[in-house]
Amino acid sequence: MKPYDLELFCGIIIALYASYDEQGEMNTDAVRRLARYYATTGVKGLYVGGSSGEGMLQTVEERKLILAAVMEEVGNELTIIAHVGAAATRDSVELAKHAAEVGAHAVSAVPAIYYRLSPDSVEGHWQAIIDATSLPFIIYHIPQTTGFHLSKSLLMKMAAQDKVIGVKISAESTFELQQFKAAGGSEFLVFNGPDEQYLAGRSIGADGGIGGTYGVMPELFLKIEQCYVAGKMREAQEWQFKINELIVELLSFPSLYGACKAILKLRGYDIGEPRMPLLPCTSGDQGRIEELNTRIMTLVELAKA
Ligand SMILES: CC(=O)N[C@H](C=O)[C@@H](O)[C@H](O)[C@H](O)CO
Numbered sequence: 001m002k003p004y005d006l007e008l009f010c011g012i013i014i015a016l017y018a019s020y021d022e023q024g025e026m027n028t029d030a031v032r033r034l035a036r037y038y039a040t041t042g043v044k045g046l047y048v049g050g051s052s053g054e055g056m057l058q059t060v061e062e063r064k065l066i067l068a069a070v071m072e073e074v075g076n077e078l079t080i081i082a083h084v085g086a087a088a089t090r091d092s093v094e095l096a097k098h099a100a101e102v103g104a105h106a107v108s109a110v111p112a113i114y115y116r117l118s119p120d121s122v123e124g125h126w127q128a129i130i131d132a133t134s135l136p137f138i139i140y141h142i143p144q145t146t147g148f149h150l151s152k153s154l155l156m157k158m159a160a161q162d163k164v165i166g167v168k169i170s171a172e173s174t175f176e177l178q179q180f181k182a183a184g185g186s187e188f189l190v191f192n193g194p195d196e197q198y199l200a201g202r203s204i205g206a207d208g209g210i211g212g213t214y215g216v217m218p219e220l221f222l223k224i225e226q227c228y229v230a231g232k233m234r235e236a237q238e239w240q241f242k243i244n245e246l247i248v249e250l251l252s253f254p255s256l257y258g259a260c261k262a263i264l265k266l267r268g269y270d271i272g273e274p275r276m277p278l279l280p281c282t283s284g285d286q287g288r289i290e291e292l293n294t295r296i297m298t299l300v301e302l303a304k305a
């Protein structure tokens with residue numbers, strides 16, 4: 001038996017965006033406000049410092065600052081997963097220890113980035129993170145950005161440990177998701193990565209999702225989840241289709257995160273622009289951002305009705 005309450009992790013988990021001020025420095029006030037809003041939506045938790053959180057573009061100290069602020073603000077209300085992936089194992093270990101100190105509910109990491117690593121090397125990296133704390137660990141599998149393809153055998157080896165409670169799969173194969181679910185055993189959680197196939201991932205075995213577009217429309221993903229749980233598959237599919245039209249539009253801007261931040265700014269959450277090399281939206285994008293925001297808000301109203 002995994003010695004953790006796995007229920008804490010099942011559901012919609014928002015990949016939290018990075019918050020910066022005008023100068024591009026970490027903005028803890030802004031992240032607190034955003035986290036507080038998310039806490040009112042009914043989502044299960046937040047994934048801090050991952051792809052959407054731009055953790056890879058921040059220093060270790062900056063990453064600690066943000067996590068600590070989020071923990072203080074909503075750590076008692078939401079499940080907080082700290083992404084501690086980095087290029088250097090020692091940085092990840094330091095971040096994991098800090099995550100434990102501030103009371104995060106779990107740590108998670110991609111394989112170490114930049115170098116082309118063997119499975120033994122990635123295993124050693126993850127193991128060092130796992131051994132650094134008593135927190136549960138969630139593997140982050142995102143081969144399209146890390147270049148590392150997690151095999152079923154390494155997954156099974158990792159999942160055999162009590163502390164390894166799940167994997168977030170951002171690869172687009174739902175078959176792989178199902179295979180990981182089957183390989184991990186009954187107490188092993190699988191998180192859907194591609195938001196475009198939340199319903200498909202859920203239907204084939206995912207216990208929840210961690211997503212980068214949830215942050216601009218958590219209500220819509222909660223709606224799919226609600227329909228799915230109620231067995232209303234046709235309605236769930238309709239919501240997924242509507243969401244996918246929005247995601248296609250979000251992906252048409254200079255960067256996904258630039259677009260998400262521009263949308264949140266319209267709603268009164270100014271979390272700055274993404275850090276370079278991620279591109280911000282320009283003034284020329286503003287009209288389309290406003291239109292997209294209106295479309296999302298209309299659907300949110302419909303979902304609530
Ligand atoms: C590749 C990537 O970043 N995937 C994210 C997480 O798994 C997703 O949440 C996407 O941001 C989302 O599905 C939009 O394509």
Ligand SMILES: CC(=O)C(=O)O
Nearest residue numbers: 015050051052211212
């Ligand atoms: C999508 C996600 O999980 C991330 O931004 O890390």
